[in-house]
Amino acid sequence: xxxxxxxxxxxxxxxxxxxxxxxxxxxxxxxxxxxxxxxxxxxxxxxxxxxxxxxxxxxxxxxxxxxxxxxxxxxxxxxxxxxxxxxxxxxxxxxxxxxxx
Amino acid sequence: xxxxxxxxxxxxxxxxxxxxxxxxxxxxxxxxxxxxxxxxxxxxxxxxxxxxxxxxxxxxxxxxxxxxxxxxxxxxxxxxxxxxxxxxxxxxxxxxxxxxxxxxxxxxxxxxxxxxxxxxxxxxxxxxxxxxxxxxxxxxxxxxxxxxxxxxxxxxxxxxxxxxxxxxxxxxxxxxxxxxxxxxxxxxxxxxxxxxxxxxxxxxxxxxxxxxxxxxxxxxxxxxxxxxxxxxxxxxxxxxxxxxxxxxxxxxxxxxxxxxxxxxxxxxxxxxxxxxxxxxxxxxxxxxxxxxxxxxxxxxxxxxxxxxxxxxxxxxxxxxxxxxxxxxxxxxxxxxxxxxxxxxxxxxxxxxxxxxxxxxxxxxxxxxxxxxxxxxxxxxxxxxxxxxxxxxxxxxxxxxxxxxxxxxxxxxxxxxxxxxxxxxxxxxxxxxxxxxxxxxxxxxxxxxxxxxxxxxxxxxxxxxxxxxxxxxxxxxxxxxxxxxxxxxxxxxxxxxxxxxxxxxxxxxxxxxxxxxxxxxxxxxxxxxxxxxxxxxxxxxxxxxxxxxxxxxxxxxxxxxxxxxxxxxxxxxxxxxxxxxxxxxxxxxxxxxxxxxxxxxxxxxxxxxxxxxxxxxxxxxxxxxxxxxxxxxxxxxxxxxxxxxxxxxxxxxxxxxxxxxxxxxxxxxxxxxxxxxxxx
Numbered sequence: 006x007x008x009x010x011x012x013x014x015x016x017x018x019x020x021x022x023x024x025x026x027x028x029x030x031x032x033x034x035x036x037x038x039x040x041x042x043x044x045x046x047x048x049x050x051x052x053x054x055x056x057x058x059x060x061x062x063x064x065x066x067x068x069x070x071x072x073x074x075x076x077x078x079x080x081x082x083x084x085x086x087x088x089x090x091x092x093x094x095x096x097x098x099x100x101x102x103x104x105x106x
Numbered sequence: 107x108x109x110x111x112x113x114x115x116x117x118x119x120x121x122x123x124x125x126x127x128x129x130x131x132x133x134x135x136x137x138x139x140x141x142x143x144x145x146x147x148x149x150x151x152x153x154x155x156x157x158x159x160x161x162x163x164x165x166x167x168x169x170x171x172x173x174x175x176x177x178x179x180x181x182x183x184x185x186x187x188x189x190x191x192x193x194x195x196x197x198x199x200x201x202x203x204x205x206x207x208x209x210x211x212x213x214x215x216x217x218x219x220x221x222x223x224x225x226x227x228x229x230x231x232x233x234x235x236x237x238x239x240x241x242x243x244x245x246x247x248x249x250x251x252x253x254x255x256x257x258x259x260x261x262x263x264x265x266x267x268x269x270x271x272x273x274x275x276x277x278x279x280x281x282x283x284x285x286x287x288x289x290x291x292x293x294x295x296x297x298x299x300x301x302x303x304x305x306x307x308x309x310x311x312x313x314x315x316x317x318x319x320x321x322x323x324x325x326x327x328x329x330x331x332x333x334x335x336x337x338x339x340x341x342x343x344x345x346x347x348x349x350x351x352x353x354x355x356x357x358x359x360x361x362x363x364x365x366x367x368x369x370x371x372x373x374x375x376x377x378x379x380x381x382x383x384x385x386x387x388x389x390x391x392x393x394x395x396x397x398x399x400x401x402x403x404x405x406x407x408x409x410x411x412x413x414x415x416x417x418x419x420x421x422x423x424x425x426x427x428x429x430x431x432x433x434x435x436x437x438x439x440x441x442x443x444x445x446x447x448x449x450x451x452x453x454x455x456x457x458x459x460x461x462x463x464x465x466x467x468x469x470x471x472x473x474x475x476x477x478x479x480x481x482x483x484x485x486x487x488x489x490x491x492x493x494x495x496x497x498x499x500x501x502x503x504x505x506x507x508x509x510x511x512x513x514x515x516x517x518x519x520x521x522x523x524x525x526x527x528x529x530x531x532x533x534x535x536x537x538x539x540x541x542x543x544x545x546x547x548x549x550x551x552x553x554x555x556x557x558x559x560x561x562x563x564x565x566x567x568x569x570x571x572x573x574x575x576x577x578x579x580x581x582x583x584x585x586x587x588x589x590x591x592x593x594x595x596x597x598x599x600x601x602x603x604x605x606x607x608x609x610x611x612x613x614x615x616x617x618x619x620x621x622x623x624x625x626x627x628x629x630x631x632x633x634x635x636x637x638x639x640x641x642x643x644x645x646x647x648x649x650x651x652x653x654x655x656x657x658x659x660x661x662x663x664x665x666x667x668x669x670x671x672x673x674x675x676x677x678x679x680x681x682x683x684x685x686x687x688x689x690x691x692x693x694x695x696x697x698x699x700x701x702x703x704x705x706x707x708x709x710x711x712x713x714x715x716x717x718x719x720x721x722x723x724x725x726x727x728x729x730x731x732x733x734x735x736x737x738x739x740x741x742x743x744x745x746x747x748x749x750x751x752x753x754x755x756x757x758x759x760x761x762x763x764x765x766x767x768x769x770x771x772x773x774x775x776x777x778x779x780x781x782x783x784x785x
Contacts, residue, residue: 028767037763102761 013054021047032097034086038079045075108158109170110151111195114205115244117148121237129230138220141233145216145240149209156202165642170197171250173316189305194316196250200643203454204247204386207461211378212240214608218469219370221604222476232272232368239265243379247386251312252301252323255387259297259351262380263290269375270367282363289360293350300343307336313390324393334398341394341401345408348384352438355412359710361435365427369472372427377434377468378461385441385457389450392644396448403538406446410542413439415707417552421559422704424692425482426471429560433508434464436549440523443542449526450644451637455623456519458636462619463507463515466612470501473601473609474564484560488689489569493598496606498565500613505561507616509554509675515616517672518623520550522637524667543667550671554678559686567689569598 020043027040049068056064090096121144129137159168173194180189216236223232242265246258263286271283304323305311314322327337348354353361364376375381388395388405395402413436420432437460445453475482477494491498507514510521524546531539600606622636695701702708 025771029764029771098763101763105759105761 010054010058014051017047017051017054019047020044020050032099034082034096034098037098038082038086042075042079045071107162107168107170107197108155109172109197110155111170111197111201111205111244111248112172112174114148114151114155114209115195115241115248117144117151118237118241118244120144122234122241125230125234125237129234132230134224134229137230137233141237142213142216142220144237145209145213148240148244149213152202152205152209155197156206159197159199159202160639165199165639168199168202168642169314171195171312171314171316172197173250189309189311190320191251191253191311192316193254194250194312195248196313197248198643199640200386200389200454201248203458203640205244207382207458208240208243208247208379211461211465211612212236212243212374214611215370215374215378215465215469218373218472218605218608219368221602222370222472223368226368228272232269235265235268235272236371236374239269239375239380243383246383250314250316251310252304253311255390256294256297256301259347259383260294262375262383263287263294263351266290266364266375266380269371270364272367272371276366278363279366282360282366286360286364289357290350292357293347296343296346296350300340300347303336303340303343307340327393327397337394338398338400341391341398342404344387344391344394345384345401345405348387348405348442349408350384351387352381352384352442353435354384354408354439354442355415358412358416358435359713362428362431362706365425365431369427369468369475372431373465373468373472376431377464381434381438382441382457382461385438385445385453388442388445389454389644392450395445402446402448403536404446405442406542407538409439409442409444409446410545411439412436413443413549414545414552415439417549417556418703419706420556421552422700423556424484426474426484426487426560426564427468427482429484429556430464430467430471433467433553433557434460436553437464437508440520440546440549443546444523444526447523447526447530447539447542449523451640452519452522452526454640455522455636459507459515459519459616459619462612463504463616466500466609466616467504467508469605469609469612470497470504471564473497473605474501476601476605477598484563484690485692486570487564488567489565490598491565494565494600496600496609500606500609501561501564503613503616505557509557509679510550510671511554511675511679512672513617513620515618515620518620520546520671521668522623522634524550524671528667547667547671547674551674551678554675555682558679558682559690562682562686563690566687570689 024040024042024044024047027043028037031037031040049071052064052068052071056062056068086096089101093100121140124140125132125137129140132140162168171194173192176190176192178189178191216233219232219236223229226232239262242258242261244258246255246262249255249258267283267287267290270286271280273279301311308323308326310320310323310326312320312322313324315325316322350357361376361381365372367376395405416432416435416439420429420436423429423432437456441453441456441460444450444456474487474490474494474497477490477497478487481487503514507516510516524543527539527543527546531537531543623634695704705711
């Protein structure tokens with residue numbers, strides 16, 4: 006049984022689904038962030054797999070881009086979380102609903 | 107003939123502009139220099155022009171109509187030429203007299219105001235408005251066409267509004283200024299319609315043929331050709347404007363309330379000058395009025411009724427300025443009565459003399475009020491003859507003058523009008539003139555009575571004010587006993603010279619001012635310099651069967667008229683002396699007639715009931731029914747639709763992060779499903 010593309014994509018899909026579930030059901034923003042990272046990396050995995058399968062480096066280029074953006078996003082997101090924690094002493098996302106209509 | 111009218115007009119305008127722009131930042135001395143300089147120079151230029159006019163012969167050369175620029179050149183043609191309105195200034199004997207009165211009395215009152223308004227925080231504003239008023243009044247009396255007359259007419263109304271409401275923190279003053287403005291606008295409306303009609307019938311608005319070659323209204327009138335009925339309508343509308351501006355029945359109510367303004371304003375605007383604008387207008391438009399006997403009779407009767415009506419109200423007033431206000435209305439009625447009897451020069455003569463003695467009376471009353479720290483109620487006065495000596499004597503002269511005691515100014519002018527009324531009655535002018543003559547004589551008696559009631563009320567007997575002089579002395583001694591510097595305001599002191607000097611000048615004018623009047627009674631029928639000077643304005647060859655001059659043919663009738671009026675005046679004075687020589691007294695009187703007159707015939711109450719209440723009711727009802735439910739309700743329900751719809755949409759925005767994330771997920775899944783199904 007060779008390790009062909011399908012397996013990679015199945016793993017990627019599973020990881021992505023774990024990430025989505027985490028974002029939807031967890032209340033701690035740190036965990037949500039980690040779940041988002043899971044989603045991004047699931048996508049990265051499928052990029053790499055396609056890249057290898059298609060013999061093209063374009064997919065790997067995208068991975069670098071995604072990693073960079075993810076890093077920047079974490080910086081901004083953590084900064085927001087810290088400042089929310091400073092003002093509210095609490096970072097439960099279910100309590101953050103001031104944008105309610 | 108030297109004609110400096112344009113400089114006369116520009117000086118107060120310049121003063122107004124300077125004070126209006128930088129007056130707030132100027133020192134009091136600077137403000138006075140500008141304001142007094144402007145009005146003083148205006149008077150100087152007027153006097154130069156006037157003297158130059160006196161030196162010009164023949165009388166027909168005493169006419170100068172200077173057009174400065176064409177303001178409006180419309181294409182609308184009525185008759186031959188298109189309507190052109192040019193700004194021009196007319197300088198003839200009538201406007202010369204008016205300018206002398208306006209600038210002369212205006213200058214004196216400016217000087218007086220420097221003392222009267224000394225401590226007022228609105229010092230610069232006051233003089234700014236005063237200069238503005240002088241400018242507007244000069245424009246009114248020297249304009250050479252009806253349109254600029256209307257502009258001046260409106261601007262003096264504005265100046266009056268601003269100055270009545272000068273103390274704008276006082277509710278009564280603001281209400282009075284609004285009342286004055288609203289009632290005056292009724293008159294302005296009449297004048298405007300009259301001007302439209304004049305344009306419709308004559309195609310021009312200038313009085314006389316001017317340099318542009320527009321044939322003047324009056325020149326066309328004398329040439330004939332316009333139906334009398336149109337002229338009558340025009341004249342009645344003009345006179346409507348006069349009743350508002352000159353406070354005649356039925357539009358007089360604003361003038362007594364106008365006394366809320368500072369006293370110099372009452373003296374200048376609401377006694378000497380602005381309110382006489384109506385008398386000026388009738389005299390100016392005399393060629394029109396001469397064509398329409400109906401309009402003239404209306405003028406005479408309105409004047410007569412007003413004269414008697416206002417005089418009777420004045421008898422029972424307690425506020426010294428209100429007595430003088432009703433007296434002004436009464437005297438204006440007298441002037442209109444004279445003009446209605448074709449005696450225009452008599453009307454202008456009384457206007458001039460009235461400007462002297464009524465300004466004097468107001469200034470003297472102002473000096474009394476100033477000395478008493480703002481007290482205007484006669485019940486709180488009395489015994490001031492020793493304390494305010496100059497005021498006492500000048501007031502006495504003014505009171506004698508207005509009562510028509512010979513040889514003071516009022517006598518000559520009043521006699522002039524009375525004899526012309528009698529002359530009209532005896533020469534077929536209509537029986538109504540007998541009635542008006544009787545009214546005139548009765549009014550003379552009433553005038554003397556209320557004026558001396560006021561005089562004794564202020565000066566006779568003992569001081570009745572709450573801060574009585576004995577009390578003041580005790581306070582003063584108390585202060586000295588306790589080692590304090592005694593306060594200066596315990597004593598009632600005469601006003602400073604800056605206020606008394608204008609009063610003295612006006613008193614002298616009130617004594618000698620009448621000598622330019624008629625000496626017909628003493629057998630010399632031709633001696634009447636005033637009428638001789640003015641008559642070129644009032645004489646016209648095409649007038650028929652109207653006694654323009656005052657032809658008291660038989661001296662005995664003249665003597666009868668004079669004797670009766672002077673006799674009744676003396677009786678009036680005697681009555682006041684009998685009642686009030688030991689001081690004014692006031693006691694409640696439940697007599698309904700007395701109450702009727704005391705409450706000014708309930709005219710204000712009547713208008714509140716008939717006009718103001720219904721207007722307010724209509725407004726409130728419309729507000730409740732139309733505004734709130736239909737107009738407001740309509741526009742509000744459009745809003746409600748959007749509020750309701752957005753209320754539904756709003757529910758989606760829960761604010762929970764996970765809901766948004768779920769929405770994104772569902773959206774992404776839907777897109778995937780879409781493409782999967784489509785293949």
